[in-house]
Amino acid sequence: MGICDLPAHQIAKMVRLREISAVEVLDASLDRIQQVDGRSGTLNPGEITNDDKQKVHAFISITTDLARAQAKAVDQKLAAGEDVGELAGVPVSIKDIFCVQGTHSTAASRILADFISPYTASPVNRLEAAGAVIMGKVNLDEFTYGSSNESSAFQPAPRNPWNTNHVPGGSSGGSAASVASGEVALSLGTDTAGSIRQPASFCGVVGLKPTYGRVSRYGLIAFASSLDCPGPIARNVRDAAMMLKIIAGADPHDSTAATHPIDDYLVSIEKNIKGKRIGLSPDYFRITYPDPVSGSFQQQAVTHEIEQPVRHAAEVLSDLGAEIIEDIPMPNTRHGIPAFFVISRVEAASNLHRYDGVKYGYRTPIQTDDLRLMYRRTRGEAFGLQPKLRILMGMYVSAAQYSEQYYMRALKVRSLIRQDFHEAFNPTGKYRLDALLTPTTPTPAFEMGAVYGDSVMMQYADQLTVPANHAGIPAISLPGGISSTGLPLGIQLLGPDFSESTLLSIAYAYESATSGESWRSSRPKVLS
Amino acid sequence: MTQYESIIGLETHIQLNTQSKIFCSCKADSWLDAPNSNICPVCTGLPGVLPVLNRKAVEKAMLLASAMQAEIQPVSFFDRKNYFYPDLPKGYQISQYDMPLARGGFIDLPIPDSTGQNTTSYTRRIGITKLHLEEDAGKTKNIGGERQIDFNRCGVPLVEMVTGPDLRTAEEAAHYLFRLRQLLRWIDISEGDMEKGHLRCDANVSIRPVGVDYLNPKTEIKNVNSIDAVRDAISKEIERQIRETEAGQKIEAWTLEWDEDRGILKKMRSKETEADYRYFREPDLLALRIDDAWQNEVVSIQPELPLQRRQRFMNAYQLPEYDADILTSEKKLSDFFETATKAYPGDSKKISNWIMNDLLRILKDRNMQIDQMQLQPADLVEIITMVENGLINTSTGKSLIEKVEDSHQRPSEIVRSENLTRVSDESAIISACKEVLAENPTEVASYKAGKPTLMGWFVGQVMRKTKGKTDPEKAKEIFETLLH
Known part of the structure; x- marks a missing residue:
């Protein structure tokens, strides 16, 4: 245990009280990176060695100079008696899907490998203004298209700090891995179908997907614009609440950013949860997936190991005075992935149009007078498999002759999924839930290479997380236990629009009540 | 021989004269500015940027909708029109598709007879089917085997306004554009300069035998950059369609390009090969909601429109149609006339004569706008009154207009200081x-x-x-x- 393993709020407090300098925190963080991260992802990694396989590889670029300048600025301000912000000196990593001025902003894609952003994303700006020290950009699935990080064009891909033979999850895999291994205290991730919550669950950390629009998307390189949510990844609930408070809020650069007032989440977490109505749904204890051979849909209950932490959390919360309501019907949960397949691909294909070799990023080195050929070569050479698949499917389902039966239909399904939540949360309805409690993922972190290559099955890892994206509601994933194989298990809380305060208070109550449980003392293997 | 009538619809793109672009704060007007000097991450489509709608652009579009009697929709949406082109930096254009800002509407177009005296021979009602907001693309130039792209125009606000198939002659089409341009300037939403691309026009043309009510396949003429060119291109296309039909050929739905220099139409493509734009709702913008309060606030500043004022001048001041038409050719001129005539107890026609014979000549000679003149409506009335009272003679009166411009003095002061009073003794x-x-x-x-x-x-x-x-x-x- 060292400085790196302290909670963010504690680091910030110590820095502010000048018990430690921001530069000392930075150096500790750099040491930890040095110790566990191994080499950063690159386009031409050569052979992945045995040594590589023992490391985390969370980062694509470590911006030491910028970080040192920020840390020094914090220390100087403190020395001058100036305000340094709530995150003073806290090391933070940024998923490399956000633009940060003067840094490579790659989206883990060859097509943007050399793109240096001339501007900074709004949530990153807010972190910097609060005194955070940005350690660098962390790896992800190419353009966030994946749930394991294996699709990154920058290899070696991140590995799970609890067991480096396993994936960290994705697409915010680098974020979750960097937080779990103590390289940073906080990370800024994005969640389009579960991309914050699933890796948080796989890496044993807290991941919060806020209400759609709660955090500005300005500077977030878009995947599916109607679903993308930036959000915090942290090692504990209080840190997640603190980070959300800083990055949330209206933004003149994002007209979809909500003007809804921001609660003081640090006050909210302390609230008593007595009388809160928390639901359990059978539709979240099973998954539906297409049979790879027949294509017909199969249903399967999640394992006891996945269900058990949820049942345990329900007992803990019940003991704290919450009311547990069973058998909440969420019948459209099973349509979440197919609808996501369609909607996200249509938006993704359109969002990828701008990478054409004309203005920035990769352009084919082969000279040609034929514009179409330049487009084809540039995109053919620089997009990886996942962007190509998503462009193909997105173009197909949005074509004039198919749009009605796929895209328009998927939008209707999306409304139905939102309707499920409305029924469950409606304060004058039958269930009147404050939150729904579910597993975050159907399995713990899978082994590297085990699912990769099956793009359809990979997507089903998001089955329990994607409904929140369709509905636009907030959801949080919390560590809920350790599997028999020593991997973290996550539990998820979902709530109505802008109920982050309630979710955080339930999460915090649960976290506090279970702090003494034995599984809590387990540590990621890379740290042992 | 079969008699044919032509069926014409016009699709116009109107560049709004807002200060800033439609989705970012870059300067909208880049006339004479260096290429790529009015650009930012948003209008050049950098990764991660988002559009934020310019309220002023919406308000200018609302003014046009209201002037065309169109119904402003309480809710409209932006959509993405997807296609690849180097001067379209995002690979899609943000436009409106199935839920546009305004629907319906019309303009009653007075079509003059051929005497050249601007007397109306008949009125044609031109319906507006759709009026929506969108962003402009950049400009591509091919120079010496190199493709050069200027993004300055990216994100400049445009209104696309589409008429029904209601125009019947090339002359009517030209008149529609003439009246539209007059209106745009009148309500101050666009400079309306076709040569500068502020007003662009595509024409859909088909013919049919007189007396039938079906529509034949139409061709679309693109790239016509002046009112004369629109008239010429449509006339040529009508002639071609009649010639081909008479020769037993079928008219196919081509897209044609007007070659201004050679005065000919060239085939660009067949309609069948047209792109699928894969329209879908722009997820980066919220629905555009226009409530009654906002609409009333915007529309309340709408001035009396040119054709209404033209009619009123004929009724209220007994002006001949010819005079009323010229005096309402632009708003400031009509304001000048009306202010003058209200301050003058005599015949309004006299004010009109002075304006049309003398004032307009001087404006033309001096290449000035009426509101740049020293001469105020009261000055003109003063001059006319002095002539009528015999204080000065007519030629002195006319020269006084120039003297006011040069000396910046009031007419009576000039008469006094230069001792211009007529010798009547x-x-x-x-x-x-x-x-x-x-x-x-x-x-x-x-x-x-x-x-x-x-x-x-x-x-x-x-x-x-x-x-x-x-x-x-x-x-x-x-x-x-x-x-x-």
């Missing part, structure tokens, strides 16, 4: 005439010897002596008496 004129005769004995002798044309010369001498203040008719009368 007969004895003063007689003595001046006598002086002229005494000073020019040779001319007097010639006149008396039979050279009556010298009379004009004598009058001129008196005018010079009296600095033009003498009534020339009076002087002539006196000379005739004296030389008799």
Whole structure:
């Protein structure tokens, strides 16, 4: 245990009280990176060695100079008696899907490998203004298209700090891995179908997907614009609440950013949860997936190991005075992935149009007078498999002759999924839930290479997380236990629009009540 | 032989004259600016950027919708129109598709007869089917085997306004554009300059035998950059369609391009090969909601429209249609006329004559706009009144307009300081005439010897002596008496 393993709020407090300098925190963080991260992802990694396989590889670029300048600025301000912000000196990593001025902003894609952003994303700006020290950009699935990080064009891909033979999850895999291994205290991730919550669950950390629009998307390189949510990844609930408070809020650069007032989440977490109505749904204890051979849909209950932490959390919360309501019907949960397949691909294909070799990023080195050929070569050479698949499917389902039966239909399904939540949360309805409690993922972190290559099955890892994206509601994933194989298990809380305060208070109550449980003392293997 | 009528619809793109672009704060007007000097991450489509709608652009579009009697929709949406082109940096254009800002609407177009006197021979109602907001793309130039792209125009706000198939002749199409341009400037939403691309027009043209009610396949003419070009291109296309139909050929739904220099139409592509734009809702923008309060606030500043004012001038001031048309050609001119005529107790036609004969000539000579003139409506009334009261003669009155411009003084001040008052005292004129005769004995002798044309010369001498203040008719009368 060292400085790196302290909670963010504690680091910030110590820095502010000048018990430690921001530069000392930075150096500790750099040491930890040095110790566990191994080499950063690159386009031409050569052979992945045995040594590589023992490391985390969370980062694509470590911006030491910028970080040192920020840390020094914090220390100087403190020395001058100036305000340094709530995150003073806290090391933070940024998923490399956000633009940060003067840094490579790659989206883990060859097509943007050399793109240096001339501007900074709004949530990153807010972190910097609060005194955070940005350690660098962390790896992800190419353009966030994946749930394991294996699709990154920058290899070696991140590995799970609890067991480096396993994936960290994705697409915010680098974020979750960097937080779990103590390289940073906080990370800024994005969640389009579960991309914050699933890796948080796989890496044993807290991941919060806020209400759609709660955090500005300005500077977030878009995947599916109607679903993308930036959000915090942290090692504990209080840190997640603190980070959300800083990055949330209206933004003149994002007209979809909500003007809804921001609660003081640090006050909210302390609230008593007595009388809160928390639901359990059978539709979240099973998954539906297409049979790879027949294509017909199969249903399967999640394992006891996945269900058990949820049942345990329900007992803990019940003991704290919450009311547990069973058998909440969420019948459209099973349509979440197919609808996501369609909607996200249509938006993704359109969002990828701008990478054409004309203005920035990769352009084919082969000279040609034929514009179409330049487009084809540039995109053919620089997009990886996942962007190509998503462009193909997105173009197909949005074509004039198919749009009605796929895209328009998927939008209707999306409304139905939102309707499920409305029924469950409606304060004058039958269930009147404050939150729904579910597993975050159907399995713990899978082994590297085990699912990769099956793009359809990979997507089903998001089955329990994607409904929140369709509905636009907030959801949080919390560590809920350790599997028999020593991997973290996550539990998820979902709530109505802008109920982050309630979710955080339930999460915090649960976290506090279970702090003494034995599984809590387990540590990621890379740290042992 | 079959008689044909032509069916024409126009699709116009109107560049709004807002200060900033539609989705970012870059300067909208880049006329004469260096390429790529008015750009930012948003309008050049950098990764991660988002559009934020310019309220002013919406308001200008609302003004046009209201002027066209169109129904402003309480909720409309933006959509993405996806296609690849180097000057379209995002690979999609943010436009409106199935839920546009306004629907319906019309303009009653007075079509003049062929006398050139601007008298209406009939009125044609032109329906508006759709009016929506969108962003402009950049410009591509091919220079020396190189493709050069200027992003300055990216994100400049445009209104696309589409008429029904309601126009029947190339002349009507030209008139529609003429009236539209007048309106755009009148309500101050666009400079309306076709040569600068502020107003762009595509024309859909088909023909059918007179008397039937079905529509034949149409061709679309693109790239027509002036009202004359629209008239020429449509006429040529109507001729071609009649010729082909008469020859037993079928008209196919082509897209044609007008070659301005050669005055010919070239086939660009067949409709069948047209792109699928894969429209879908722009997820980066919220629905555009226009409530009654906002609409009322915007529309309340709408001025009386040109064709309404033209009619009112005819009714209220008994102006001939010709005068009313010219006086309402632009709003400031019509305001000038109306202010002047209200301050003048006499016949409005007199004000109109002075404006049309003298003021407009001076504006043209000096290449000025009416609101740049020193001369105010009250000054014009003052000049006309002084002429009518006999204080100055007509030519002095006309020269006063120029003098006001040059001296920046009021007309009455100039008359006083330059002593321009007309000499009406007969004895003063007689003595001046006598002086002229005494000073020019040779001319007097010639006149008396039979050279009556010298009379004009004598009058001129008196005018010079009296600095033009003498009534020339009076002087002539006196000379005739004296030389008799």
